[in-house]
Amino acid sequence: MNEDLTAEILRNALCVAAEEASIVVVRSAYSTFIVEGADAAAAVLDARGRLIAHSTSTAIIQCASLRSALPFVIRQFPLDAMRPGDVYLTNDVYRGGIHANDLLVFRPVFVDGAARYFTGTLIHVADLSGISAGGMASDATDVFLEGVQLPPVKIATAGGLVDDLVRLLAANSRTPDRLTGDLRALIAGANVAARRLEELIDDRFEAGVEEYLRHTEERMRASLREIPDGRYEGEYTLDDGLTVRVAVTLDGGSAEIDFEGTDEQVALPVNSGFSQTLGGVMYAIRCYVDPGLPLNEGCFAPLEVRLPAGTLVHCTPPFPGGGRFGTVAAAEEAIFAALTLALPGRGVAASGILQGFSVSGAARPWLHMSFDLGGMGASADRDGPDATGALFGGGRNIIPQVEPIEARLPVRIEAVELIPGSGGAGEHRGGLGTRTVLRMLEDARIDTRGDRLHRPPPGAAGGEPGRAGGYFRERLDGVREPLGTKATRQPLQAGEAFILETSGGGGYGPPSRRSEAARAKDIADGRTT
Template sequence: MVLCQESIRETMMEVRDAVTAEVVRNALSMAAQEGGVVVVKASHSTFIQEGADSSAAVLDATGRLVAQSTATTLMHAASLRESLRALILEIPTHTMRPGDVFAQNDPFKGGIHANDVAVLRPVFGADGGGPYYFAGTIIHVADLGGGYAGGVAATAQDMFAEGMNLPPVHLYRAGEPESVVWKIIENNSRTPEKVIGDIRALVSGANVMARRVEELVERYGVAGLSQHVEDYIAYTEARMREELRRFPAGTYHGSFTIDSDGIEANKTYQVEVAVTLPGDGSIQLDFEGTDPQARGAINASYSQALSGVLFAVRCFLDPSIPMNEGCYNTLDVNFPRGSLVNPNPPAACGGRIVVVTAAMEAIVEALSVARPDMALASSGIVHLYGMSGVRTGVASPWLLMAMDFGGLGARATCDGPDATGAFVLGGRTAVLQVEPYEAQYPVMIEHTRPRLDSGGPGEHRGGLGIDTSIRLLDQAELVVR
């Protein structure tokens, strides 16, 4: 009878532990989700409010990804991770204080390109210890200078033509705004009110996340929450390895050709990858053979290329796998220095989604050879465009930014989804919304609709792209990336 009671007690404790672990995992995930949604709702840019080009994540004090928002785009996951690692190299954690908030956008210090600004807030314990975690947010802010409004510098040949470069800097020190930094940002924008509003939205999202994580630290203790984080990462890694073991061991090759960099019209660029699956639940991705970095703005910084790799692998395996460091623990990636997927400064990176998409397509091609039953055809790329001008008669500058998507490629078992943007930016961004744009800008959206028969015929057709027609009601400059 005593042994039976002991067994029941142990079973009940195991059940309670499992339930608590699941509660904490979901709390961390929801903290990131809430932060991402707050940024979108608080942003001053219609592009963010309606397009949701936003990311949010909880990270630990060493720069490991703990939880990533899946309510917004997934394609910035590695940027927040790498930006934090760059931050703590330049501003050590022992110098940080409660109420500090940092920002940076340098593509060669974890960033993506000038207009994608990352904000990071350290999370301390109630006793002032720490920081134990960081809350990170990132969006494409309205405008930070450069050759073209909105950061769509299609003809840029270096990072300086793409906009202002921010190294890791304080936005707030102990809760007080670093006014000089805010002034510099404001003075380098064509739309100062919008860009300041966007950065305040980033801070708001980080603040909400930080509060949620502080609540978890208070409830479970520093050591208790740390153990739950380790368990969460281990759980994710185990799921990744389980899926990878389902692939036949071997090395598989994929490639993708880019038509042009926008500068040299007749020059193509190649992205090559060798994907090795040892059979032990790991995956090696070697981009040796990829062309050197381009003069044009298609280069992908290390963090953005890494985001693309993780997105392609994880979503090919099982998109329900959580987004955290456990995913990275299964990857061994080689990005040759000075190549399209790991350029040297001051390479232009504003159109990096071209190379990121090429890298993802190459990976999917290789994995499709390994598992034909899961094969996925090539997908449409995102087309980001901007229109800007000064309203006639009122001297008021305006900037419209939006995206159109191609469809997802056909799968081995079904048609590809229409115009989802799923294979670019993580499938959480949205196409132009008619009413908000017409209300705020001198444009008339004549139509935005699926482009019929654009997916390609076959047993399973590819997803349809988008057909958008916009009538300008004032003088404007149009740029397409």
């Protein structure tokens, strides 16, 4: 068979193995957020911790998590001590994890009796203790308030699940049945990918993998060489007044991304674990390189990412890391600002980001976790897309649909709509934010976590900022009152409504330059009033 054709078949087979694993996890999971929102990721890795393939229809923001955590698993459980059927579990934010509710599972794949490769899966489980249901601990001052912390542990062997550990996890969840169901789904996904990998392995497999990674790295370096060499700086400030700073240095096909100067970590859930920041870096850099690049170690190889420990972008014990996405998005915006200096005319205004929330039962245990997405900032040549969640890193839709939520939970969703006029004005208009209205059919509690609400996404090149979003309660008498942007356990009576509004994206260029045809179309389409 033609060598190029053989290589292409192997590349696609590896990607399909990772993708199939993520599909198995989603279809097997118990939590509504996973089943309907498909918030999952899967990967194939080698025993050196290198990423070989990643599920393609999940968020790029997760691309570094499994890759970052695996070395810590191997450090705890040496390769020569692993046995067929072993499965490992972790969620440790300081060891490559994300936060308590994001569980990472790994299964070794053996070649000639030795653990040579790994399959990994990742999802956000409904609840794993912590001060607030669903892990939305917006007032956490340390990691212990965010949920049960799991260093790498063995969760299964060839004989089945480690029952004592499963019972321990279930006892620390407000939704134990869903937790154990999600855990089984994670293991099922890793098992499926492992079987696919075992079917592929032959005497040419290792060489094929090396060639695949080398080819990707060459393409990545070629893309980086298209950006002028030099040192470029950028920064972005969160609602809390904390700033992420970055210097991007490009040199002949390689890039150094240095976050020196970023503000120190704080006793608030706004810090990020290093793996999540690294995922944000990869997303931001990929916005400027060949979009057809596969997602594997070849993309990481040309990058040297410096994340100073003890800062917002690399939290250390015992600082919380659960609220990381505001900081990760700030890191991405800082990189965009830096590379705009390298590539004039390819700038983009700031975007509205995801705004998370959880609603839980006050009288009986039930839980709904979700988020809505803000408008993307306009760019130098086009309007920003509406409600895209651009800085979350792409992937399939992870907003659960209305009907399954209403069928499973005591809420009624009365509106999911764009907010006219929420995009920042400019020569090119920012994308619109959204409004979602959930009516409570039982007494409930609400937890919120958002950013870019006190400091709305700014415009660029003379464009105006987007309209700030927010969280609100509509009382029984119809009066609407604001909830905190980082609130926990706020009561909602049956009949009251929770309203979530996301921020619009910033505009690009002076509004006076917008064409009359574009203004007329905005009004006709209902995007402005």
